[in-house]
Amino acid sequence: MLFSSVTFLYYFLPAVMGLYFLAPRGWKNAVLLLASLLFYGWGEPRLLWLMVFTIALFYLCGLAIGTAQSRKWKKFWLLVSIVVSVGLLGLFKYADFFISSMNALTGLGLPLLHLALPVGISFYTFQSLSYTIDVYRGAVPPQKNPISFGAYVALFPQLIAGPIVRYVDVARELDSRSHSWEDAMAGIRRFLVGLGKKVILADNFALLVELFRQSGEKSVVFAWMYAIAFTLNIYFDFSGYSDMAIGLGRVLGFHFPENFNYPYLSRSATEFWRRWHMTLGGWFRDYIYIPMGGNRVSRGRWIVNILTVWMLTGLWHGAAWNFVLWGLVFAVLLLAEKSLPGLQKLPDGLRWLYTMLAVVFSFVLFNADSISQAGRDMANLLGLGGLPLLTDAAVYYLKSYALLFVVGFVGATPLPARLGRRISETRLGSILQWAFFAGVLLVCTAYLVDGSFSPFLYFRF
Amino acid sequence: MKQNKIGSIGCILLLAVWAALTFGAWFASPEAVSESERRPLAQLPAFDFKKPGEFIGKFEEYTLDQFPLRDSFRRLKSLFHYHVLNQKDNNDIYLVNGYAAKMEYPLNTASVNRALGKFRNIYETCLKGNCENIVFAVVPDKGYYLAQPNGYLSMDYDALFSMVQGLEWAKYVDLTELLRPEDYYRTDTHWRQEKLLPVAQALLAALGREVGQGSYTPVNLERPFYGVYYGQAALPMEPETMTILTSQVLESCIVTNLETGKESGVYDMDKLESPDLYDVYLSGAVSLMTIEHPNAPEEKELIVFRDSFGSSLVPLLAESYSKITLVDIRYVSSQMLDKFLTFDGQDVLFLYSTLILNNSATLK
Numbered sequence: 001m002l003f004s005s006v007t008f009l010y011y012f013l014p015a016v017m018g019l020y021f022l023a024p025r026g027w028k029n030a031v032l033l034l035a036s037l038l039f040y041g042w043g044e045p046r047l048l049w050l051m052v053f054t055i056a057l058f059y060l061c062g063l064a065i066g067t068a069q070s071r072k073w074k075k076f077w078l079l080v081s082i083v084v085s086v087g088l089l090g091l092f093k094y095a096d097f098f099i100s101s102m103n104a105l106t107g108l109g110l111p112l113l114h115l116a117l118p119v120g121i122s123f124y125t126f127q128s129l130s131y132t133i134d135v136y137r138g139a140v141p142p143q144k145n146p147i148s149f150g151a152y153v154a155l156f157p158q159l160i161a162g163p164i165v166r167y168v169d170v171a172r173e174l175d176s177r178s179h180s181w182e183d184a185m186a187g188i189r190r191f192l193v194g195l196g197k198k199v200i201l202a203d204n205f206a207l208l209v210e211l212f213r214q215s216g217e218k219s220v221v222f223a224w225m226y227a228i229a230f231t232l233n234i235y236f237d238f239s240g241y242s243d244m245a246i247g248l249g250r251v252l253g254f255h256f257p258e259n260f261n262y263p264y265l266s267r268s269a270t271e272f273w274r275r276w277h278m279t280l281g282g283w284f285r286d287y288i289y290i291p292m293g294g295n296r297v298s299r300g301r302w303i304v305n306i307l308t309v310w311m312l313t314g315l316w317h318g319a320a321w322n323f324v325l326w327g328l329v330f331a332v333l334l335l336a337e338k339s340l341p342g343l344q345k346l347p348d349g350l351r352w353l354y355t356m357l358a359v360v361f362s363f364v365l366f367n368a369d370s371i372s373q374a375g376r377d378m379a380n381l382l383g384l385g386g387l388p389l390l391t392d393a394a395v396y397y398l399k400s401y402a403l404l405f406v407v408g409f410v411g412a413t414p415l416p417a418r419l420g421r422r423i424s425e426t427r428l429g430s431i432l433q434w435a436f437f438a439g440v441l442l443v444c445t446a447y448l449v450d451g452s453f454s455p456f457l458y459f460r461f
Numbered sequence: 462m463k464q465n466k467i468g469s470i471g472c473i474l475l476l477a478v479w480a481a482l483t484f485g486a487w488f489a490s491p492e493a494v495s496e497s498e499r500r501p502l503a504q505l506p507a508f509d510f511k512k513p514g515e516f517i518g519k520f521e522e523y524t525l526d527q528f529p530l531r532d533s534f535r536r537l538k539s540l541f542h543y544h545v546l547n548q549k550d551n552n553d554i555y556l557v558n559g560y561a562a563k564m565e566y567p568l569n570t571a572s573v574n575r576a577l578g579k580f581r582n583i584y585e586t587c588l589k590g591n592c593e594n595i596v597f598a599v600v601p602d603k604g605y606y607l608a609q610p611n612g613y614l615s616m617d618y619d620a621l622f623s624m625v626q627g628l629e630w631a632k633y634v635d636l637t638e639l640l641r642p643e644d645y646y647r648t649d650t651h652w653r654q655e656k657l658l659p660v661a662q663a664l665l666a667a668l669g670r671e672v673g674q675g676s677y678t679p680v681n682l683e684r685p686f687y688g689v690y691y692g693q694a695a696l697p698m699e700p701e702t703m704t705i706l707t708s709q710v711l712e713s714c715i716v717t718n719l720e721t722g723k724e725s726g727v728y729d730m731d732k733l734e735s736p737d738l739y740d741v742y743l744s745g746a747v748s749l750m751t752i753e754h755p756n757a758p759e760e761k762e763l764i765v766f767r768d769s770f771g772s773s774l775v776p777l778l779a780e781s782y783s784k785i786t787l788v789d790i791r792y793v794s795s796q797m798l799d800k801f802l803t804f805d806g807q808d809v810l811f812l813y814s815t816l817i818l819n820n821s822a823t824l825k
Contacts, residue, residue: 006524010486014479045513185472204546216567393566396614400549407546427467434471438478445482446538449528450552450695 001042003244004198006448012039016156020252021179029151029174032252036154040119043160047118050088055150057084058128059143065135066142074136081132089125092118097319120160122316126283128153131167133287140168148174157248161241163259164279170254177253187250192437192444194243197236199444201408203451205233208401209367219387222394223380225401231363232408235264238277257282264412267351268343269333269358280316284309307331317366322374326366333358485529492527497535497692499736502526535695543696549613554694557611560647561690561698562603568616569819573624576821579795580811583766584630586796591804592764596667597631600770600814602650606642616819625818631811634667636660648698649688650816651739654773655679655704661777668763668808670781677706677777686738703738710780713756719749719801727752727776742772748792749801752776757783762807764788768817775812782808791817794825 001008016035023031041048061081068074090098096112103110131152134140143149152174158165212218212226242259249256263275273281292305307328314327337343343351361378368374379385410416423429494501503526506519528534542551549555553564580597588595599622608615626633644656662672685700711727718725725731725744732740743750752775762784765775768791775787786802793801817823 005521006486006528007521010479010483010528011524014483041513042517045517181469185468188472188475200546204548393614396549396612399612400547403547424468430465430468431471434468434475438475441475441479442534442537443541445528446534446541449525449531449534450538 001039003241004195004203004444004448006445007042009195009445009448012042017251029145029148032151032156033147033154036151036156036159039156040154040159043119044116047116050092050118050121051124051154054085054088054124054128055146055153057081058131058153059146059149061132062135062142062149063144065132078132078136082129085125085128089121091115092121094315094319101321123162123164124153124159126164126280126316127166130164130283130287134166134168140171143167143171143174145175155249155254157252157254158245158256161238161245162277162279163242163245163257164283165254165256166279166283169257173254179253183253184251187247187252189433189437190247190250191244192247192440194240194245194247195444196440197240197243197411199447200440201404201411202233202235202237202240203447204401204404205229205236205408208397209233211397215393217391217393218380219389219391219394220380220383220385221390221398223377223385223387225394225397227360227364227377227381228405229401230367231264231360232405232412234363234366235260235412236408262412262414264356264359265352266355266359267348268337268355269330270337272355272359273330273334280313284313288312303335306335310334320370322365322368322371325371325374326362329358329362329365482529486524486527489527489529491523494736495526495531495692496736497532497687497695499689499692532695536697539695540697551695552693554690555607555611555613556694556696557607557613558642559698560603560607560642560645561688561694561696562607562613563650563690563693564608564614565602565604565616565816565819566614568618568620570620570624572821573621573818576813576818576824577625577628579790579821579824580628580766581630583790583795583798587798587802587804588809589630592807592809594668595631595809595811596634596664597625597628597811598634598636598664598667599625599818600652600812601637601640602815603642603645605637605815606640616815618815621815621818631809632667634663636663639663646686646688646701646703648691648694648701649686649739650690650814651688651770651773653704654706654742654777657774657777661774664774664810664812665778665781668781668810670761670808672781677708677711679704680707682733682738682741684733684738688739689737703741705741706777708780710754710756711776713754714776714779715753715755716743717751717753718744718747719751720747727779739769739772743775743787745769745772746789746792747787748789750787752779752785752787754779754783754785759783762786763810764802764804764807765810765812766790767810767812768814770814771812778810790825791823792825 001012003009012035016031019035020028020031037048037051040051044050058081061077064077065074068077091113092115095115099110099112102108131140131143135142143152152165152167152170155165208229209226212222212229215222239260246256246258257279259277259279261275261278263272266272266275289305289309292308293301294305295302297305310327310331311324312327313330314323314325317323317326346354361381364377364381365374368377376385380387383389420433424433491504492502503519503522505523505527506516508516539551542548543556550564554561555564556562584595601618604613604615605618607613622635622637626635639659640652640656645652658677665672682703682705684703686703687700691698691700705728707728714727716725716727716729717723727743728741729744730741732738732744735741735745737745739745743752746769760783761781763778763782764786765771765778766788767775768789771787771789775785779785786807788798788802790798
């Protein structure tokens with residue numbers, strides 16, 4: 001089920017919130033678990049068993065790790081949880097990628113499996129892995145209540161597109177959390193900010209991306225509009241989803257970690273990844289990079305560590321070579337930035353420009369259907385694709401989207417949030433902000449009612 | 462403290478709006494059809510344990526179609542899209558001087574060639590050697606007059622007209638100079654019948670028929686006309702008045718639907734309650750029909766291959782012929798025409814809009 005759907009906003013959410021707040025304290029996690037299973041099953045009724053199996057697997061492995069007497073058995077149960085869950089992730093998400101790559105490499109004709117990709121499998125697998133790893137490390141005791149644990153794994157606000165909430169971050173709130181009117185108001189505001197980002201901004205930029213793809217009148221200027229539109233589309237889509245998840249969590253008494261911190265203000269690729277999808281970056285840092293030795297190893301080994309982590313980061317985003325290459329591009333940029341300290345001395349504006357060019361080109365690679373298409377798209381951006389500089393289509397869409405681009409550029413900075421805070425500090429502002437958010441709800445509803453089905457980009461991850 | 466209280470009131474009001482819409486979504490009686498969109502609306506599906514996915518898809522459609530104040534929300538979206546985001550079109554519909562038009566872009570040369578291939582085939586199999594007087598005319602859509610001067614994308618009309626002008630088996634008549642934007646409905650794709658006398662005269666002249674004086678009486682239909690773009694644009698546009706041209710000749714004409722054998726007048730008043738009021742002209746979409754003029758001064762027949770633009774124009778040709786046969790190959794296969802019609806010395810008119818030529822997949 002999509003957050004940005006009439007079904008979610010006007011059927012599922014009101015019903016679940018009603019039941020949740022009417023339920024006695026001891027029943028709230030059960031309500032959340034059942035609602036989350038319905039939420040998951042709504043999109044994937046035939047794969048509901050996979051969610052139930054994942055909950056059972058990690059619950060039992062967590063208990064076994066917690067109660068095992070020897071290190072050897074703890075490690076055994078940890079490995080069981082890793083091998084089985086990563087195996088399922090590999091089977092559903094990567095099997096066809098590996099088979100087709102193998103076929104291309106060896107000339108074999110192995111048949112593809114064509115398995116449906118379970119929604120959000122990368123997110124909930126990584127979340128669950130953080131649980132057994134942290135229990136193994138002794139950072140957190142195992143959860144004994146299967147209902148509470150199930151509610152954590154399947155929790156609908158962040159089930160399908162993050163942020164990746166580690167068990168340790170919400171362990172206390174799972175067992176005992178408080179609800180307040182202030183938290184609810186903050187959560188509603190945050191949810192509506194995310195809804196507006198997704199429906200009004202991301203979906204309109206997605207339309208321009210699609211128009212470029214379908215256009216028979218491409219030009220260099222149109223190619224740049226496409227690249228920038230996709231860069232804004234993916235940011236508002238993904239950060240909008242994270243805002244909605246964090247807002248819903250807040251209403252329900254949870255405090256989820258932030259996932260974005262204005263990444264398009266970054267002045268280096270390194271800084272970009274400190275601001276973009278922060279929970280994924282943190283997960284790879286703590287559970288892959290540091291266990292591999294991090295940067296406290298020889299230079300050669302450090303380079304291998306960086307390349308490995310970024311290749312996996314790319315692969316996490318999708319089972320295709322352009323995603324792998326996308327991850328490796330960032331690995332190279334990060335290594336270059338670490339090896340060339342002189343880069344830090346360049347003027348801020350120049351560093352920002354370099355970073356944004358790198359990000360825009362990387363997202364062109366990210367959004368391509370194949371490496372060859374990525375090559376063509378990049379050649380078009382550089383004026384090497386044989387396209388005219390400008391066509392009527394580019395002029396038309398530039399005029400039509402000019403204001404949306406300006407809104408997108410400003411919306412990717414902290415200015416709107418600062419302005420909102422300043423306005424809400426006044427008495428008039430405190431009521432005006434709610435009029436604004438009511439307007440956001442109504443306009444988003446209007447877009448949903450008028451528009452067609454528009455899935456979140458990050459669903460495929 | 463007071464500020465918090467004000468904020469709380471604001472939040473409660475927002476939740477009240479949310480709750481009211483939720484209540485409406487759950488409990489409002491479902492509508493059967495959307496008049497503005499001219500389509501049936503999805504109804505609550507029955508749950509099928511064997512096909513839960515199918516139920517989910519249909520339920521999503523149902524929630525969108527039956528959302529309370531659906532038309533108002535669609536209008537809000539359009540207004541926001543045009544006036545706040547400053548987008549030049551909404552779902553490819555744009556407005557110029559109160560005229561709604563759809564961006565028909567780009568020119569699909571394959572589609573035009575496909576249509577011309579169909580027409581050529583009709584000529585080769587039915588007309589060649591049987592009917593010598595053949596005229597071909599293209600009805601420009603509104604975009605021809607509105608798009609380019611106002612910065613909207615449109616098909617390459619020059620290229621399209623150059624493709625149709627060179628047909629060696631038909632005489633081409635250029636209609637572009639005879640029409641202006643005012644000759645079309647503001648809210649619809651179609652042209653206004655009361656503005657078509659110059660077009661009718663030009664076509665009759667090309668067919669070699671005597672051009673009448675056009676002594677018609679305009680009659681306004683009472684029911685307001687909401688064209689197809691009214692629903693698609695979802696903007697607060699005023700409804701229009703549809704006018705039909707009557708005359709003694711037209712009142713004496715007998716229209717026969719060859720599909721059903723049903724006889725009616727040139728204007729089908731049974732269609733006054735139809736979702737599309739334009740169906741009043743010759744009963745709307747019909748594959749084969751005839752207009753017989755019993756008091757015609759001479760026996761001369763015309764066959765018109767046409768789309769919906771022909772419905773309002775062809776009555777204006779009726780005075781000059783004893784019988785007109787209308788053929789719409791969107792609803793009857795062009796390869797089976799000789800089974801239904803006899804081609805024997807009739808005049809022939811091909812009258813197709815740029816919209817159909819650019820989207821000819823519908824031609825059979």
